[in-house]
Amino acid sequence: MPPLLExxxxxxxxxxxxGVVKAVDGVSFTLEHGQTxxxxxxxxxxxxxxxxxxxxxxxEPPGKVVKGDIRFKGESILAMSEREQRGLRGNxxxxxxxxxxxxxxxxxxxxxxxxxPLRLHKDxxxxxxxxxxxxxxxxxGIPQAxxxxxxxxxxxxxxxxxxxxxxxxxxxxxxxxxxDEPTTxxxxxxxxxxxxxxxxxxxxxxxxxxxxxxxxGVVADMADNILVMYGGKAVEFGAADDVFYRPLHxxxxxxxxxxxxxxxxxxxxxxxxxxxPPSLINLPPGCSFAPRxxxxxxxxxxxxxxxxxxEPGHFSSCRFAGDxxxxxxxxxxxxxxxxxxxxxxx
Amino acid sequence: MTSLLRVDGLTxxxxxxxxxxxxxxxGSVKAVDGISFAIGRGETLGLVGESGCGKSTTGRCINxxxxxxxxxIEFDGTDVRRxxxxxxxxxxxxxxxxxxxxxxSLNPRMTFGEIMAEPLVIHGIGSRRERQEQAKxxxxxxxxxxxxxxxxxxxxxxxxxxxxxIARxxxxxxxxxxxxxxxxxxxxxxxxxxxxLLEELQEEFGLTYLFIAHDLSMIRYISDxxxxxxxxxxxxxxxxEELFENPLHxxxxxxxxxVPIADPDYEKxxxxxxxxxxxxxxxxxxxxxxxxxxxxxxxxxxxKETPVLKDAGGGHMVACHMVHSEEW
Numbered sequence: 001m002p003p004l005l006e007x008x009x010x011x012x013x014x015x016x017x018x019g020v021v022k023a024v025d026g027v028s029f030t031l032e033h034g035q036t037x038x039x040x041x042x043x044x045x046x047x048x049x050x051x052x053x054x055x056x057x058x059x060e061p062p063g064k065v066v067k068g069d070i071r072f073k074g075e076s077i078l079a080m081s082e083r084e085q086r087g088l089r090g091n092x093x094x095x096x097x098x099x100x101x102x103x104x105x106x107x108x109x110x111x112x113x114x115x116x117p118l119r120l121h122k123d124x125x126x127x128x129x130x131x132x133x134x135x136x137x138x139x140x141g142i143p144q145a146x147x148x149x150x151x152x153x154x155x156x157x158x159x160x161x162x163x164x165x166x167x168x169x170x171x172x173x174x175x176x177x178x179x180d181e182p183t184t185x186x187x188x189x190x191x192x193x194x195x196x197x198x199x200x201x202x203x204x205x206x207x208x209x210x211x212x213x214x215x216x217g218v219v220a221d222m223a224d225n226i227l228v229m230y231g232g233k234a235v236e237f238g239a240a241d242d243v244f245y246r247p248l249h250x251x252x253x254x255x256x257x258x259x260x261x262x263x264x265x266x267x268x269x270x271x272x273x274x275x276x277p278p279s280l281i282n283l284p285p286g287c288s289f290a291p292r293x294x295x296x297x298x299x300x301x302x303x304x305x306x307x308x309x310x311e312p313g314h315f316s317s318c319r320f321a322g323d324x325x326x327x328x329x330x331x332x333x334x335x336x337x338x339x340x341x342x343x344x345x346x
Numbered sequence: 347m348t349s350l351l352r353v354d355g356l357t358x359x360x361x362x363x364x365x366x367x368x369x370x371x372x373g374s375v376k377a378v379d380g381i382s383f384a385i386g387r388g389e390t391l392g393l394v395g396e397s398g399c400g401k402s403t404t405g406r407c408i409n410x411x412x413x414x415x416x417x418x419i420e421f422d423g424t425d426v427r428r429x430x431x432x433x434x435x436x437x438x439x440x441x442x443x444x445x446x447x448x449x450x451s452l453n454p455r456m457t458f459g460e461i462m463a464e465p466l467v468i469h470g471i472g473s474r475r476e477r478q479e480q481a482k483x484x485x486x487x488x489x490x491x492x493x494x495x496x497x498x499x500x501x502x503x504x505x506x507x508x509x510x511x512i513a514r515x516x517x518x519x520x521x522x523x524x525x526x527x528x529x530x531x532x533x534x535x536x537x538x539x540x541x542x543l544l545e546e547l548q549e550e551f552g553l554t555y556l557f558i559a560h561d562l563s564m565i566r567y568i569s570d571x572x573x574x575x576x577x578x579x580x581x582x583x584x585x586x587e588e589l590f591e592n593p594l595h596x597x598x599x600x601x602x603x604x605v606p607i608a609d610p611d612y613e614k615x616x617x618x619x620x621x622x623x624x625x626x627x628x629x630x631x632x633x634x635x636x637x638x639x640x641x642x643x644x645x646x647x648x649x650k651e652t653p654v655l656k657d658a659g660g661g662h663m664v665a666c667h668m669v670h671s672e673e674w
Contacts, residue, residue, distance in 0.1 A: 042533035043504075157624055187396035188560065189621045192604035196620060214534055217606035221613040240610045258538040259608055260567035269545065270567070272538030276503045 002074030004208055005031040005054070005093075005176055009306065010068035012046075012053045015061060019281045023049040025232035026068075026306050028315075029225070031176065036202065036209040038223030038240070040216060040255070042277050046232040047212045051178045054210075055095055056085045072176075091121040094169035098181035100161035104153040110164050111137070111149030117171045136167040141197060159190035163197065170201060177202075178210045183218065195222060216259060220244065228252050231278045231288030234307050238314035248316035250293045253330050287319070295320070295329060349384035350522060350554045351408065356381050356417035358403050362629055373630040377403040379578035380417065382655075385522070385571075390548070390555040392569030392586060394562060394601070396625055399575040401558045405524040408556070409441040410434065422521065439469055442515035446527035448507035452499040458485065458510050459495030465517045484513040487550075488543060505536035512543065522554040530561060541568060562605050566590050574598050577628055577636040580655060584662040594664040597621075597637045635667065643668045 012024040024046040031037050039047050052058050054070055056077060070077045072088065080088075094117075097103040105113055114136055115129035124132065130149070137145035140163040153161055162182060169177055179198065183191035195218065202209055211222055219226055219240065226243040228236040228251065236249040247253055254273035275292040278284060284291055290300035300319065307315040310322055320326035359374040378400040385391040395401045406412040408419060410426065419426040421437065429437050442465075445451040452461055462481040466472055472480065482492035488509040499507050508528065515523050525544065529537040541564060547553060559565050565572055565586070572589045574582040574597065582595040593599045600621035607613060623640045626632075635641070638648040645668065653665040664670075 042535065159624055187625075188562070188604040189396065189600060190624065192606070192618055192620050193622075195606070196618070215606070216534070216608035220608045220610045221606035223610075244608070244610050254535055256608070258535045260538075260541075260563050269542050270538035272542060273535035274539075276505060276536075277533070 002071065003030040004033050004073060006069075006071040006074075007050070007054065008069045008071065010050065010053060010070060011066045012049055012058060012063055013066050014063050021280045022232050022283055023063075023280055024053065025283070027227075027229065027232075027234045028068075028307055029227050029234065029237050031208050031210065031225075033175070033208055034202065034206045035224045036211055036222050038219035038226045039210060039212045039229060040214060040219055040226060041229035042214065044231075044277055044280060045229040046280075047229055048180055049232075050229070051095065051180050051210060051212055054176075054178065055089055055093060057089075087121070090117045090169075090174075091172045092174055093176045093178065094172070094174040095178040095180065096162070096165050096169050096182045099185050100158065100165045101153065103165060104161060106153050109150055109152060110156065114149070114164065114168045114171055117168065121172050132171070133167070136171055137164065140164070140167045140170070140201075141193075142167075158186055159193065162186060162190075162194055166194075166197065166201070170205070173205060174207055176208045176210065178212070180212045181214070182211070184213070184215075191218075198222070216255065228255070231283055232280055233288060233304075233317060234315075235289065235317045236315065237307060242311075242314045246314070247330075248310055248314065248321040248327070249289075249318045250295050250330070251289045254292075254294075287317070295326065348387060350387045350422055351556075352384040352418075352420040353404075353408065354382045354418045354420075356404065356407055356419065357415045358400070358407050358412055359415045375628050376578045376631060377628060378407065378414075381573075381575070381578075381580040382417075383573050383580070383583060385554055385556060387521075388548070388552055388554055389570045390557055390568055392565035392572040393556060393558045393575065394560060394565050394572060395575035396560060396601075398577070398625060398628060400578040400628075401575055402526055404575070405443070405526050405556060405558055408524060409438050409443070435469070439465075439518045440521045442518060442520040442523050444508075444511050444515050444523060444525045444528045447531050448504050448511050449499075449531075451511055452507055454499055457496050457498055458490075461499075461510060462495070462514050462517055465514060469518065471518075480517065481513075484516055485510075487516070487547070488513045503536075504532050505539060508532060508536075508540055509543065512540075512547070516547065516551065519551065520553070522556065524556045524558070526558045527560070528557075529564060530559065537564070544568070562590075562602065574601070577625060577631060579636050579652075580665060581637065582662075582664045583655060584664075588660070588662055592662070594658055594662065594669050595637075595666050596641045596643055596668070600640075635665075 007027055007029050010024055010027045014021040014023055027050050029037060041047050065078055111130055111133045114133035118124045118129040118132050134145050134149045137149055142148050142160060142163055156164060183194050186194060213219060223240045226240050227234055230251045236243060236252050243252060247256060257271040258273060260270060273292055278288050286301040286304050290296040304317065307317050309315050356378055357380050358378040359376050361374050393401050403412060407414045426437060459478060459481045462484060463477040466477045481495050485492045485494060490506060490509055529540050532540060548555060557568055569586045572586045573580055576597050582598045593602055603619050621640055626639055634649040634651055635653050638644040647667050653667045655663045655665045656670055658664050658669060
């Protein structure tokens, strides 16, 4: 059986006056029912554009898929008619956005907005859809759902709005829920509540989640698989444990090492990645991370292969990922890995 | 240890009106409600709390961007609240700000050089040429190319802009910098760069920081002491490691518990014990402990009497009736 969702070497470029912006430039991953994929990377790494491409929400032009494919249950989404795409969007594949204030319509009652996909995709009449919306609000933990459904977004707090967004996304029982930085605008205690809610929903509905975030803590908590993106490219993909404990790409090393560590007594200086993220118009040739990579050699400027499977289910785009001597450089230097190794042996 | 800044019973209430056409007042937002703390010279005090807890208002009251409603602020032996006119202006040279959003806090129509020279212009320091030279030096100090003084903010990334925000704050050689969420708008790999820079500069210029943030891991990394605010009140105050290793206030415990750790094994074996509910409105809060509506340990006394900060041992201060009660 084909996977639930398969993104295959996707290239989404934007053709602008200033040049071609290679926002997504070679991203591949697969997603199965009940799985959570964490997508991490810095701003401008192409995380959101990947998600919007799956939803077919990128206006074309200026955007264009110049290469690659997105398949939902084996069928190419890109080849579908606009009508077929509409049948998927908000129905089989739903999305939650970062800022619940700007993504809810301020002039409509919350209940009506949640009922909208039900009327559209499930042909429910107004009354039935409203009743279902009230039920959904209760399900996502909004007290007095009947009254709150009649309220407007501005009467909801940030956390409540995000719950309402989740209710809307869940309305049609989607196979895939794409959450683009769903908790970034929220306080940590509310973030924890929303993440727990998403986990509960997933256990109940067996839907797959694509969780886009820059917070490695959130991915560690939620994700089964992790996709690491840099400069529009997928640089590492694998099971969460593999990516955290046996990372195969220097960018992933850099991310993990940038975090302040508290289980060690020595508070030495943090180890940031040097330099600045690349401009997507002038991507360096070859590996786009090479200019910031502490381990780069001259050959990193050559044509890049993209993701290569280094061990079962664990992919890296680094040309040296298969070189045990190269990996040892990080393992020897990193306090990060040696701490975990020490802990495991205890 | 002498403290550079001593804040005592600081209160800031904002009146709430019933609308543009009404002169009636509807009580007040008690943004900051009687907090006290001190920062030692050359030290870093971390201030944590969720949005709306009054952390930014506290920062702004310190250099009188907001006029405090009551309480006293003593900076380097001066009573800040009595300062007027020229002496207030001179005091503000000593206390500078770094803001959260490096996109909003730099004027897009000014070059880096102009942005950095502006504090000197305002305080009438140096000639044009001297100011330019100082700006160049400062760019180098914060790790940017001195040639960039003629460039504009839009040409640079968030991390580079934040370096300019820091350079501007340093131009007047302040004694203290209030860092209001200085890294939360930046990417992870850049956050570490900026934090390292702040630490180097502290060393080099002997700076004192008030570091306001909601990111607990950064607070833990950079602060000597940490204070925790909830809805305008101080709930806990302690040496940083002690606070994180041994949090006492139920809110602090809940806050720490809510942070996911970047370690899948830990997350798999750990069930987060979450705080329920949300932060209530700061307009006319109920009497008693502000946290009692969300606290699972709350008893009757918590809803009646406001707890005060008391030492729970070794200078670890906590404002909670239950922590200080017999049965705890």
